[in-house]
Amino acid sequence: EDQVTQSPEALRLQEGESSSLNCSYTVSGLRGLFWYRQDPGKGPEFLFTLYSAGEEKEKERLKATLTKKESFLHITAPKPEDSATYLCAFHTGANSKLTFGKGITLSVRP
Amino acid sequence: GAVVSQHPSRVICKSGTSVKIECRSLDFQATTMFWYRQFPKQSLMLMATSNEGSKATYEQGVEKDKFLINHASLTLSTLTVTSAHPEDSSFYICSATLGPFYEQYFGPGTRLTVT
Numbered sequence: 078e079d080q081v082t083q084s085p086e087a088l089r090l091q092e093g094e095s096s097s098l099n100c101s102y103t104v105s106g107l108r109g110l111f112w113y114r115q116d117p118g119k120g121p122e123f124l125f126t127l128y129s130a131g132e133e134k135e136k137e138r139l140k141a142t143l144t145k146k147e148s149f150l151h152i153t154a155p156k157p158e159d160s161a162t163y164l165c166a167f168h169t170g171a172n173s174k175l176t177f178g179k180g181i182t183l184s185v186r187p
Numbered sequence: 188g189a190v191v192s193q194h195p196s197r198v199i200c201k202s203g204t205s206v207k208i209e210c211r212s213l214d215f216q217a218t219t220m221f222w223y224r225q226f227p228k229q230s231l232m233l234m235a236t237s238n239e240g241s242k243a244t245y246e247q248g249v250e251k252d253k254f255l256i257n258h259a260s261l262t263l264s265t266l267t268v269t270s271a272h273p274e275d276s277s278f279y280i281c282s283a284t285l286g287p288f289y290e291q292y293f294g295p296g297t298r299l300t301v302t
Binding site for chain 2: 108109111113118119120121122123126164168170173174175177178179180
């Protein structure tokens with residue numbers, strides 16, 4: 078069965094302390110790996126799409142990478158406003174259905 | 188990025204009544220829209236996939252007669268919760284996409300409370 082696992086469940090960082098969030102997947106026929114950010118009481122905000130192993134994308138303090146088994150969301154010198162839940166998701170077919178991981182709740186202390 | 192709106196953002200209704208939630212893609216035409224449900228501290232659970240002009244496809248365990256979905260145009264989908272009960276209280280989120288292999292853009296969500 079296709080599935081995605083995110084770890085750790087929660088992560089607390091000091092402002093400026095860089096770290097990585099992990100998304101491990103076992104998916105046959107991966108067609109896209111997505112990262113979203115979700116703030117409490119709001120809908121997810123799209124961050125990145127990765128399509129093939131070796132691909133990397135960056136946006137401000139965030140960089141997403143993809144291998145054949147995992148995706149990482151690297152956060153460089155995080156700020157308190159980066160505190161949120163980060164979700165990874167994948168889809169495998171033409172119907173665009175996404176399957177989400179449980180998310181990683183990141184807290185950045187000033 | 189693309190913008191998706193939802194209305195209302197928050198609704199309280201009495202048990203037994205029906206509630207309609209609207210989802211609109213504001214700056215693009217969405218071939219497909221999705222409806223999700225999210226419980227506190229849990230991830231998103233897909234309820235149904237909706238394509239313009241055709242019947243929605245519901246996920247296993249989701250009652251199609253209770254959660255009515257209409258996708259009237261390429262920019263509008265509605266979810267009607269019929270005969271709502273307290274257990275239907277949840278955070279409902281829609282998303283829209285340009286098509287297969289494109290990312291989904293999410294609305295801000297609707298908090299439904301059934302008393």
